[in-house]
Amino acid sequence: MNYNVDKKGYYGDFGGAFIPEMLYSNIDKLKESYLKITNESDFKKEFNDLLKSYVGRPTPLYFAKRLSRKYNAKIYLKREDLCHTGAHKINNTIGQILLAKRLGKNRIIAETGAGQHGVATATVCALMDTECVVYMGELDVKRQAPNVARMKMLGAEVRPVVSGSKTLKDATNEAIRDWINNPINTHYIIGSVVGPHPYPDMVARFQSVISEEIKIQLQELEGRDYPDHLIACVGGGSNAAGLYYHYLDDDRVNIIAVEAAGKGIDSGKSAATSALGKEGIIHGSKTLLMQTEDGQITEPYSISAGLDYPGIGPMHANLFRTKRAEFISIPDQEAMNWGLNLSKMEGIIPAIETAHAFAVLDIKKFNLNDVVVFNCSGRGDKDLDTFINYFQL
Ligand SMILES: *Cc1c(COP(=O)(O)O)cnc(C)c1O
Numbered sequence: 001m002n003y004n005v006d007k008k009g010y011y012g013d014f015g016g017a018f019i020p021e022m023l024y025s026n027i028d029k030l031k032e033s034y035l036k037i038t039n040e041s042d043f044k045k046e047f048n049d050l051l052k053s054y055v056g057r058p059t060p061l062y063f064a065k066r067l068s069r070k071y072n073a074k075i076y077l078k079r080e081d082l083c084h085t086g087a088h089k090i091n092n093t094i095g096q097i098l099l100a101k102r103l104g105k106n107r108i109i110a111e112t113g114a115g116q117h118g119v120a121t122a123t124v125c126a127l128m129d130t131e132c133v134v135y136m137g138e139l140d141v142k143r144q145a146p147n148v149a150r151m152k153m154l155g156a157e158v159r160p161v162v163s164g165s166k167t168l169k170d171a172t173n174e175a176i177r178d179w180i181n182n183p184i185n186t187h188y189i190i191g192s193v194v195g196p197h198p199y200p201d202m203v204a205r206f207q208s209v210i211s212e213e214i215k216i217q218l219q220e221l222e223g224r225d226y227p228d229h230l231i232a233c234v235g236g237g238s239n240a241a242g243l244y245y246h247y248l249d250d251d252r253v254n255i256i257a258v259e260a261a262g263k264g265i266d267s268g269k270s271a272a273t274s275a276l277g278k279e280g281i282i283h284g285s286k287t288l289l290m291q292t293e294d295g296q297i298t299e300p301y302s303i304s305a306g307l308d309y310p311g312i313g314p315m316h317a318n319l320f321r322t323k324r325a326e327f328i329s330i331p332d333q334e335a336m337n338w339g340l341n342l343s344k345m346e347g348i349i350p351a352i353e354t355a356h357a358f359a360v361l362d363i364k365k366f367n368l369n370d371v372v373v374f375n376c377s378g379r380g381d382k383d384l385d386t387f388i389n390y391f392q393l
Pocket of ligand 1: 307
C-alpha cells in the first residue's frame with residue numbers, strides 16, 4: 001500500500017484537480033514544474049538555508065519528562081511552535097515563494113482564516129520584496145485584529161471578503177477569483193494540503209522537513225529512527241502531513257489525526273470532517289467535506305480558528321478511508337483544558353489547535369515506554385484573548 005500521491009494527483013479515491021478552465025494553464029505549469037524546480041540544487045540550497053537561518057530549523061524534539069511520567073510513555077514534542085512567526089506554516093510559504101520567483105511571478109495572493117497563514121505569507125513576501133494581497137473574511141478581519149495589523153506592518157494588503165459567511169471558505173473563493181483574473185503575474189500560495197493537485201503534494205513536501213528531522217533526532221535520542229505513535233491536529237492537514245510524511249508507508253508507526261469536535265459532534269457546531277463528512281468537491285479537490293443532503297457546504301465551527309475548515313486534505317481523507325490513520329475528535333472544552341495542562345506541566349503554552357492533539361492523552365492508553373511524538377504545531381500567543389475570556393484569567 002502506498003499512501004502518497006499517485007501520478008494523476010490522487011490519494012486513493014481523493015484529490016485531483018477540479019478547476020475552472022481559466023486556471024488550466026497555471027495549474028498545468030505548476031504540475032509540470034514543481035518537482036523539477038524543487039529538486040534543483042540551487043532551490044534546495046536556498047530553501048534549506050532559509051529554513052535554518054530565518055525560520056530557526058531544525059526545531060527541537062523535546063522529551064517531555066513530566067508528561068511521560070504521568071502517562072507512562074516516552075512523550076516527545078516536535079517544537080514547530082518555535083518557528084519564526086509561531087507555527088509550522090512558514091515552512092510552506094518559504095517553499096512557495098521560492099517556487100513563485102522561479103516561475104517568474106511577482107505578485108502573491110493568499111487566503112487566511114485566523115490570519116496565521118496570512119502572516120506567514122506576508123512575512124516571506126517582505127523577505128523577497130514581492131507584492132502581497134491577502135483575502136480574509138470580514139468576520140475574521142474583526143475577530144483577528146492583531147494578525148491583520150501584523151500583515152499590514154509586513155507590507156501586505158488585506159482585502160476583507162463580504163460574501164457568504166464572511167469567513168475562510170469565502171476568502172478562498174475570492175482568492176481563486178483573483179487568480180482567474182490575474183493568471184500571468186500572480187502565484188496563489190495555498191496554506192494547507194488542500195486545493196487542486198499539485199498543491200496537496202507540494203505543501204506536504206515542504207512540510208515534510210518535520211518528519212525528516214524527527215528521523216534524525218529519534219535515531220540520536222532513542223537509537224531508532226521511528227516512533228510508535230505520531231499525533232497531530234488536522235485543520236486542512238498540513239502540520240499533520242509534515243509529521244506523517246516519511247512514515248506513511250511504515251506500518252510500525254501508528255498514526256493518529258485529531259479533529260475539532262467543537263461543541264460536540266452531534267451539536268451542529270463542529271469541524272469533525274472525518275466523522276461527519278461525505279465525498280464531495282471543495283476548492284478544486286475531491287475529498288471528504290461537511291455538507292447538507294443536497295451538497296451545500298455546512299458551516300464549520302471550532303473554538304480554534306485554524307481547525308475551523310469544512311474539509312480535510314485528500315491525503316487525510318484517504319488515510320481515514322483506508323484506516324491507515326485513526327481519527328479522533330476533541331471538543332472545545334477538552335482542548336482548552338489541555339492548553340492549561342501543557343502550560344503548567346511543561347512550561348509550553350500551545351496554540352488551541354495544538355492543544356486538541358494533546359487531549360488524546362486522556363483517551364488513548366499507550367504501552368509502557370512507547371515512543372509517542374506530538375506535533376506542537378504552534379504557540380499560544382495568538383490565542384491569549386480566548387484563554388483569558390475562557391478561564392477568566
Ligand atoms: C493553521 C494551523 C493549524 C491547522 O492547519 P493544518 O494545515 O491542519 O496544519 C494547526 N495549528 C496551528 C498552530 C495553525 O496555525
